[in-house]
Amino acid sequence: MTKFxxxxxxxxxxxxxxxxxxxxxxxxxxxxxxxxGEKQVSKAVLDxxxxxxKLNDPLWKQFFDYVGGLLRFDLGPSFxxxxxTVNDFIENGFPYSAKLGGITLIFVxxxxxxxxxxxxxxNGKWQDMLLMAIATIGVTIPSFVIATGLIYIFSFKLSxxxxxxxxxxxxxxxxxxxMGGYSVSFLARLMRSSLLDVMGQDYIRTARAxxxxxxxxIFKHALRNALIPVVTVLGPTVANLLTGSFxxxxxxxxxxxxxYFVNSVTQRDYTTxxxxxxxxxxxxxxxxxxxxxxxxxxxxxxxYD
Amino acid sequence: MEPILQVRDLHTSFLxxxxxxxxxxxxxxxxxxxxxxxxxxxxxxxxxxxxxxILKLLGSTGKIRAGxxxxxxxxxxxxxxxxxxxxxxxxxxxxxxxxMTSLNPLIPLGDQVGEMLWEHKKEMSKxxxxxxxxxxxxxxxxxxxxxxxxAYPHEFSGGMxxxxxxxxxxxxxxxxxxxxxxxxxLDVSIQDQILKLMRSLQQEMGMSIMFITHDLxxxxxxxxxxxxxxxxxxxxxxxxxxxxxxxxHPYTIGxxxxxxxxxxxxSKRLVPIPGxxxxxxxxxxxxxxxxxxxYAMRICANEMPPYVKTGENRRxxxxxxDPEAPETGNxxx
Numbered sequence: 001m002t003k004f005x006x007x008x009x010x011x012x013x014x015x016x017x018x019x020x021x022x023x024x025x026x027x028x029x030x031x032x033x034x035x036x037g038e039k040q041v042s043k044a045v046l047d048x049x050x051x052x053x054k055l056n057d058p059l060w061k062q063f064f065d066y067v068g069g070l071l072r073f074d075l076g077p078s079f080x081x082x083x084x085t086v087n088d089f090i091e092n093g094f095p096y097s098a099k100l101g102g103i104t105l106i107f108v109x110x111x112x113x114x115x116x117x118x119x120x121x122x123n124g125k126w127q128d129m130l131l132m133a134i135a136t137i138g139v140t141i142p143s144f145v146i147a148t149g150l151i152y153i154f155s156f157k158l159s160x161x162x163x164x165x166x167x168x169x170x171x172x173x174x175x176x177x178x179m180g181g182y183s184v185s186f187l188a189r190l191m192r193s194s195l196l197d198v199m200g201q202d203y204i205r206t207a208r209a210x211x212x213x214x215x216x217x218i219f220k221h222a223l224r225n226a227l228i229p230v231v232t233v234l235g236p237t238v239a240n241l242l243t244g245s246f247x248x249x250x251x252x253x254x255x256x257x258x259x260y261f262v263n264s265v266t267q268r269d270y271t272t273x274x275x276x277x278x279x280x281x282x283x284x285x286x287x288x289x290x291x292x293x294x295x296x297x298x299x300x301x302x303x304y305d
Numbered sequence: 306m307e308p309i310l311q312v313r314d315l316h317t318s319f320l321x322x323x324x325x326x327x328x329x330x331x332x333x334x335x336x337x338x339x340x341x342x343x344x345x346x347x348x349x350x351x352x353x354x355x356x357x358x359i360l361k362l363l364g365s366t367g368k369i370r371a372g373x374x375x376x377x378x379x380x381x382x383x384x385x386x387x388x389x390x391x392x393x394x395x396x397x398x399x400x401x402x403x404x405m406t407s408l409n410p411l412i413p414l415g416d417q418v419g420e421m422l423w424e425h426k427k428e429m430s431k432x433x434x435x436x437x438x439x440x441x442x443x444x445x446x447x448x449x450x451x452x453x454x455x456a457y458p459h460e461f462s463g464g465m466x467x468x469x470x471x472x473x474x475x476x477x478x479x480x481x482x483x484x485x486x487x488x489x490x491l492d493v494s495i496q497d498q499i500l501k502l503m504r505s506l507q508q509e510m511g512m513s514i515m516f517i518t519h520d521l522x523x524x525x526x527x528x529x530x531x532x533x534x535x536x537x538x539x540x541x542x543x544x545x546x547x548x549x550x551x552x553x554h555p556y557t558i559g560x561x562x563x564x565x566x567x568x569x570x571x572s573k574r575l576v577p578i579p580g581x582x583x584x585x586x587x588x589x590x591x592x593x594x595x596x597x598x599x600y601a602m603r604i605c606a607n608e609m610p611p612y613v614k615t616g617e618n619r620r621x622x623x624x625x626x627d628p629e630a631p632e633t634g635n636x637x638x
Contacts, residue, residue, distance in 0.1 A: 201406065202401060202403055202406040202407040203406065203407055203408055203409040203410070205362060205401065205407070206401060206407045206408065206409075206470075206473075207409065207420075208362055208393070209360060209362060209393055209394060209398070209399045209401075210393065210394040210420060210421050210424055210473070211389075211390040211391060211392065211393035211394035211395055211424055211425065212390070212394075212420065212424045213390065214386075220412075221409050221412070224411050225409070225410070225411055298411065299410075299411060300410075300411060300413075300457045300459070301410060301457070301459045
């Protein structure tokens, strides 16, 4: 197990390094730079700025300087916001994104798995039709449309929830639904098809032939098997939710990470782009790693040696 | 003595989007106490559906349309779900074809076998259950049974898994064991071990067995009586010697001609039965085997043949055996 963990850690660091390298190269190969804008900056100022942020150094040196900083968890200064560092952005934004994401994750799990189970058990009946119709809507309609619709009905017409902000718990209701809608629908469908598949397996017939109750057949024999594919997609889903959605954060005016990230791209804020990407990638890799450990716990066939 | 299982005029159908599949169309047989009834037939003959009907394990689309199933004189067809549960595993146990997929991959084998005891012997403590499982593992000749309680199916070979299935089935000493092609998925050498094991356990426990297979060789090893099924009907039923020595139904004769024989001239080719089984959504009006039967007469395709008593305690469903059938062209008289 230790050997596996070390091997895995090495792979994770290598992946992270390659992502950093790729983002770095892509960013620098796009024409323009952080200081090109509508208002022309004088040559002297530009030179001074380039000098200050070491943009005159050869690219490879810039890259290794950056990686050196990464190793000390220093993501560098922002090129656009004087006196701010990328670490500041993450420290400011991530708690908002993570809190919203965490609540959304709980909502997603509590809604999607029971939905999938009910649909599968009522396969072809009205409950299944209804839930899968909702799930189809959730998968096909983009989150900003759902968000707008929700705001119109619940905030504007009914005045039950605030239009923006997360000052009270009520403020979380609409963003959580809008942000989790896709994942709920997607996971509910996955859960349904997975459980249906498992219910047709030979070992379920064996379980029924033992005379145990149908409830026990489902909960003891079918569910754990059916959860395996759901756990697989859970890793990326968790990372996605916790690192924030720009659209949802923008609509509901939540000062999370998403806003910083999108702004940094449009403003060619090199360090922020790479920093946020690396942060997101590290998070995603860690979640996938946790999922792998979970696999080990639920499926005895998987052993990492 | 009254047979342990009496099935009379059983009809079972599956409702599909294409129509009603009439898998079993009026099947009657007995399983005698302590004896083995072999049910032989090719895929789609209705043999598995017959066995699943007895335990009502037909799924949501399968329905018993008519008939009676009596276990020790007690009618099963009208039983509620709850009543059926105490019969499944408790009084009638079942072993399935593919041991590789019939065990839950995520649950330790000891727990899977123990669950049978947990369900039917609620008063048993966890320690007692484990002890009993070890005893069962020993009974089916699993080596080092104490160490196997926590093992998972993927750690066992196919033959070992089938032993676990047998241990599970026998945990509550059922009166009847239904074995649905238990050796089909195994190597021939392992098949032989499993058959020998089943025979010795039957003698030890005195249970009755209903053995379903498409393999006449396997039936010869184990069965006392044989029912040959085709098209959802029993074509011929007789004791094991008569079936092999003196088959009366053209289908049985065809089946026997298609198995290789050690003493047979090697240059002689095996004789297959031409054609394929009938469509059970629109089963033929007459004998289901008529389109493939080389002796078929005009009446065979149009009218369902009656059962003809062909000897002491044996019967066949064939027009050729009817007293009024013409002498010419009849190979059996």
